[in-house]
Amino acid sequence: MILGTRFGEYGGCFVPETLIPALEELEEAYRTIVPDPSFQKELSGYLTEFAGRETPLTLCRNISQDLGCRVYLKREDLLHSGAHKLNNALGQALLAKYMGKKRLIAETGAGQHGVATAIAGAVTGLPVDVYMGDVDIERQAPNVARMKLFGARVIPASSGTRTLKDAVNEALRDWTGNVRDTHYLIGSVVGPHPFPSLVRDFQRVIGTETRVQVLEREGRLPDAIVACVGGGSNAIGMFHPFLDDDVALYGVEAGGEGEGGRTGATLCKGSPGTLHGAYSYLLQDNYGQVAESHSVSAGLDYPGVGPEHSMLRDSSRVTYSSVTDREALDACLYLSRREGILPALESSHAVAYARNLAMSLDRDQVMVISLSGRGDKDLATVMEYAGVQV
């Protein structure tokens, strides 16, 4: 590798020897193809004309009044496919084409990244195989149907816990056997170097747009930015352009069942270790066996987290905390009723945290919430919860 592979002590390339030459090839593409103006021009074309960038920054008048500060939403829910995942999927699919790869593989939990990759494969003309835990295939049937509609093959991951973690394992195994002509289009800022940097750079568009939009509207930078963190791609994409500014950054993990219960709060409850190619925080037992995570939102139901977040946690540049399943569900209903926006349960975690954070902000202070995806996929879960509550 030519570039540094670490974020502080985190990151690295903990993969079988067979994958190292492919990672070196990818690093070279990341260094030489991605910055190339012709690549950037083509990607930018896809992002604007096809995916619908830039996405709006919405001032929420009702909840601003409720919460006592100026609350903006960065509307990645309005991106084609319904979530920020498409930024990265289009970037990597295009990169794979430039690299001469003939096939894309991906992992997916809730199906959002699988759908994004299926779309990116369809539009760039590359065949797509998506690994998905068979538990998730059952509980996310509409997204499975969408992937198939876009021409992707959905391959059940039936090992281990049969969820996102095992879908990543299966994708890595596939890649190890087909590494010459296949690109592994990883869906978050996780995995071995250079993936955490590559995916971050494709998601940075969230933060760079936000920065311009906030400056236009408020004439200054926001006081606080809140984003949910599973693997952490929407959060790092939003945070990264603000790291050197005086802006408070908050990452919100899946607290799951809450104190003492099952959780997906890797940075809050975990300890450093290796999973899926990187050294980062991890939910694990005393012997280093990876623990099962839990969250009501499938996209945050992951026992690992991107290595750059681990560094930002240790340096305290970003404040990480968690909200429970119940708080996220309440926030989902709240935003729906007050603003007419149905957030994904992942993004609902950020909304839930923002409701508490607002108490420490003044009326003229500005908060931005990364609304990473829309909640149509979660309708069944949300309605069941609302039905019980009403």
Add this chain to the structure above:
Amino acid sequence: MTSGEERIACAFGAGKKPLVIAFTVAGDPDVPTSLAIMREMTAAGADIIELGLPWSDPVADGPVIQRADLRALSGGMNTDRLFDLVRRFRSEQEIPVILLTYANPVLRRGVDRFYLEAADAGIDGVVIADVPFEETAPFSAAARSSGIAQIAMVSPMTPPERISRIVSAGRGFIYLVAALGVTGVRQGTDPAAIDLLAAVKARTTLPVAPGFGISSPEQVREWEAAGADAVIVGSAIVQVIETRHGDPEGVVCGVGELIRALKHGCPDNAGTGLQGPSHGTPAW
């Protein structure tokens, strides 16, 4: 006291090539059967035992070894129990024992502590499936100071100049990944892997041991003809253990038959009960 590296070197010096390195997952299906399997491997003529410390997310392994890892973990296998198992085995046997695992169980225990305890238990070599050359420094340093051989892997994707770097840091022997993809029984031998053996042997005086996909006496003969110093047999053994699960005597006996067949070149598939797929695809 003999260091692990010396014990491995002795095995290569004394044994008839190719040596048979026999793999089993510690605690699959349980500790007493594992111990019996290790004894039977030795009695059947295995030259080195490779013991798997199971991990929850074994990405270099195919379904056969994944399931074995899960069986062992759900039976309570862990790092302490693996060291106990090796200690007990070492009190009665001299055969080299090498450990195969992934980075995280080692990191969790603390790299230095892991290697010291492993050496104390009687482990001679360590191979970590997800620690490539780039990440090996702390593991290799801990191995050196505890007398353990840190075994390096070379794959068909590894370019020649990288092979030179890897083998120069290797100890004990070089683990040659003989097929792209994950562990699992394959029919036949990839000619590219045979070429790789020559490329590796041209760059090192260390013994070279192909593994991944090797299950039949015919494959052992091919590797012998190609000049391999040893062959590593994993999934084929684990498959016997899985097939005869619930019958500990049958498991031990089946593993012994397989090793004898591989060691002494008996007719193909003696005792393995394998139904192989077409060339080049993993079977499970």
